[in-house]
Amino acid sequence: MNELTFSEKDRYVIITNAYPHEKQLYRNGFIHRRVKAYQAEGLRIDVFVLHPAYKKAEKYIYEDVPVYRGTEQHLRMFLNHNVHKKVLIHFVNSTMVQAIKETNKDLPIITWIHGFETEAWHRRWFNFLESAESLRKILEMADDYYVAQLSFMNWFYQTNELDTTFVHISKWFKEHIAECDARTKSENSVIIPNVIDDMLFTFMEKPVEMRAKVLSIRPYASRKYANDLAVKAVLELSKRPYFNKLEFAFYGDGQLFDRTVEPICNFENVTIHKGFISQEQIAALHKEYGIFLCPTRLDSQGVSMCEAMSSGLVPISTDITAIPEFVEHDVSGLLTKPESPIEIADAIERLYYNPDVFLRVSKQASQSIQDKCAVDVVIKRELEIIVG
Incomplete structure (x- = not known):
């Protein structure tokens, strides 16, 4: 030295x-x-x-x-x-x-x-x-x-x-x-x-059809990310009449990955992608989906959620820890009670049946997070x- x-x-x-x-x-x-x-x-x-x-x-x-x-x-x-x-x-x-x-x-x-x-x-x-x-x-x-x-x-x-x-x-x-x-x-x-890199995670106005396309990009090394709740929400939605009109994509990796996503692997409208992806790949995926599924048990901010918001995805997260500082319920996203996969499913259902809510929240999600984190x-x- x-x-x-x-x-x-x-x-x-x-x-x-x-x-x-x-x-x-x-x-x-x-x-x-x-x-x-x-x-x-x-x-x-x-x-x-x-x-x-x-x-x-x-x-x-x-x-x-x-x-x-x-x-x-x-x-x-x-x-x-x-x-x-x-x-x-x-x-x-x-x-x-x-x-x-x-x-x-x-x-x-x-x-x-x-x-x-x-x-x-x-x-x-x-x-x-x-x-x-x-x-x-x-x-x-x-x-x-x-x-x-x-x-x-x-x-x-x-x-x-x-x-x-x-x-x-x-x-x-x-x-x-x-x-x-x-x-x-x-x-x-x-x-x-x-x-948040707002030059990479740029806002693109979402067509209403994207309210049926749900994206999850999360680590699976810890239960704090509550991926098990996201999976249970999909299982709940599978009982509802419009389920086949929805599309889900789960990206991630970690010791809990295989076990967590196993219950939803056989659904034709659920795709599973094991492995880490680059920031550029994440930004590209953001342009193909309308909802970002990110429940949590502990977050000091939720950076991946904020990146998705910047891109115009509607976040569905949990009304817990620091999340409400970055997502205002029904304004820049939808927040659910902790440990409630049924509320997560209900939030997805609300966006499905209310395209006006989806479009409004999508725009406000991007603007609000760029005002805070650009x-x-x-x-x-x-x-x-x-x-x-």
Whole structure:
């Protein structure tokens, strides 16, 4: 790491736990999209990926972004160059902050709070119901990792030792999860949602026929995405007279995929696509469907839902956690009660029988989410705290 040279001063560094690589395209891609937007505004950005797996310091370039990878020791050496104006952190942990304290504690820090790094273990209780082994494992972590991480966050939110600004992506998550679980306030904080690429997820006015075309693109690694409720909604709709006039497409992958979608595999109007797809492929699919099916059990924003809204799909989600900050029921989407596949089915039925509602909500979904999350809106607010 000593051989690193920097030709220009006035740089910013992002410290994170993962970043896209030509062999790992999906590692925190949303951070990369931010970096490209910052570069477009003239900022010089370095990325340091801190992870114990990278025993040897290394550097690569990903789409004109210089990315460094290494351990805590390498991070200290990296920061000792003292060429950065600020540190921007995504998925913070104590190791990252300790390295800053020991090298340049006066360096201003901006920390984005995304989710698991500031949640108590029980927030994801629904992930540990599969077996006694999974429950036992998380209970062991509850006494070790979660206690240590939340104790660190309690200190980090309050400390005067460092110049830190916190960015929360939703008011609900800030107040009901991040601060609640850390048992303290993050006084120096702002709320800025994750950015949605409105140049990729462009609005296309939907013909009324698309109200019968339902799309689901979700991970299947966790029960938080409530894909089981979406499947149960299809099963409920299969009992209704117009079912064969509907069309469903389920895209996704993860350990729960096969088991979750198995009950609907034999319906002729349901197509199943196992595997991850690119942002460009997702945007293309958005133009073929009218409804985005995205129930949830826990979301700090729901980025895939917001992307679909930007494209003009009508989201059907759950009136829970942060979702109501991004979807207003009957205005920019339809919200259902938690754990209610019948209400999900009823929402699809309502759009089927009321094309005027479908067209109205489709337009309002796109406009409302672009007002909140478009690139110009979010990046402008982030640059105000980065450069300011």
